[in-house]
Amino acid sequence: MLKLILHRLALSVPLLFVVTFLTFLLNALSPGDLAQTILQGQGTPAQVAALRHQIGLDQPLIVQYAAWAGHALHGDLGSSAYTGEQVWDLVVGRMGVTLSIMVGVLIVCLLAGVSLGILSALKGGAIGRVIDVLSLGGLVFPSFWVALVFISFFAVTLQWFPATGYTPFADDPGMWLAGLVLPVLAAGLHSITSVAKQTRDSMSDVMGRDFIRALRATGLPTSTIVVKHALRNASLPLVTVLGLVMVAAITGTVFVEKVFVLPGLGSLAVDATQKFDIYVLQGVTLFFTVLTILINLIVDLSYGWLNPKVRVS
Template sequence: MLRLLARRLLLSIPLLLVVTAITFFLQSLIPGDPARSLLGPSATPQQYEALRQALHLDQPVIVQYLNSIGGVLHGDLGRSIFTGEDVGQTLANRLPVSLSLIVGGTLVALLIGILLGVLSATRGRLLARFIDVFSLVGGALPNFWVGLVLAAIFAVTLALLPATGYVPFEESPGDWARALILPVIALALSGIATIAKVVRDGVSTAIGQDFVRTLRAAGVPRRVLIWKHALRNSSVSLVTVVGVIFVASLSGTILVENVFVLPGLGSLAVAATARQDIPVIQGVALAFTVITIVVNLLVDVSYGLLNPKVRAR
């Protein structure tokens, strides 16, 4: 297991470099000039040039990138061009909001998806067909559109839940949960459909295998057969899908956070891109990449625990 983790960590280093390089060079292609955005149209050319030099924007892109990487290696993510705030501190303040949304959406998708998948595998074809239709619809609907519909119904029309805003957990756990209900559902919808299909296929396959028939003949209760033995048959596929859904939620949270005005990394990325705030863009991309690497490591560890052959590779 330690060798497996060591290999994955070594492979993550080139991934970090590639992602940060692509992000840096792509943002350099965005039209506009941060110095002009800061100073406005009334500033003189000398003021523009002085600010560009102060922000090191007059240097070649490759030099700017190398300077940025050097700062990251020393634990310095730089400061926001527009606010002057430390990027690392800004990310630390906003990370709990995004993690609450992503983890909540993944857990909701996992619980409801497993329940629907098991029911569709054991209760007949009608529910199975519903899962197929639900998978197509759930995967096709954009999560930001789902969020807008949910906000219109439950926040505006019924006034049951807040449409926007975020309350930290330490201030009020109840208000924190109420603020996350709608965005979590919007983020989880497509994941529910995917997990339900995976679980249904795995349980359906397991029910027809010899070991399940043997356990049934031995008098093992049906619920134990389904929830303990048959469900285990889809555990490896389920771990893979959950990891994919978690990583996909990183991109989904960008739109969902803006719909519900949540102060997370997604809304920060949109604001920074609009203002060409290069250090913040780099910081958010780095944070998303690290989260992806950590999730992939957890998936690999889960593989090793579920399948000893993986640890022997």
């Protein structure tokens, strides 16, 4: 197991460099730059050139990236060009909001998605068709549109939940939870139906196998057969989908945090992109990439835990 972990982490190191360099490159290719944004378009060409030289933007791109990467390897992610705050402190201070949304999406997908999938596999009929319709709707309607609809109906019309803003857990646990309900549902609505469809398909396949019929013949209750035997055998494809759901939730948080005005890493990335604050953007990109690597690693380890054949191979 340790060998697998080390192997996966070693393969992930080049990915970190590729993703962060591409972020650096795309930021450099986009119209405008940090110097012009700081001067708000009011500086003379000489002032812009002087500021570019001061912050190192006149150096070749590879030199700029090498300097950032060298500092990053020593734990220094730089500082914001606008606030002067350390990027590490900015990322750590906001990661709790983003992780809260992602964990919420995972919990909702496991509770609602798996339950609907099992129910659909056992009962079939109308429930399966409803799940298919909801899945299609999740593909058609993006998360930011769903977020706006949720705000309009649940926050403005019904006034059940706050429309925007974030309350730290330490200040008020109840308001913290209430403030996360709509963002989590907006980010995870399509994921719930995806998990439900995968659970339904996998469970339908497993429930038709010979060992399930043998267990039924012994007189075991259906609930015991489903929970202890069928669900475990159907879980490998489900784990794969859950991994994809969590990776997709990273993108979903970017839009959802902006709509709900949440101080998370997604909104931080958007603000940094608009301001060409490259060090902050690099810090967020690095965190999201590491998070993606960890999610994939957990999925790989789950395969071995759920299926001894995978662990042996």
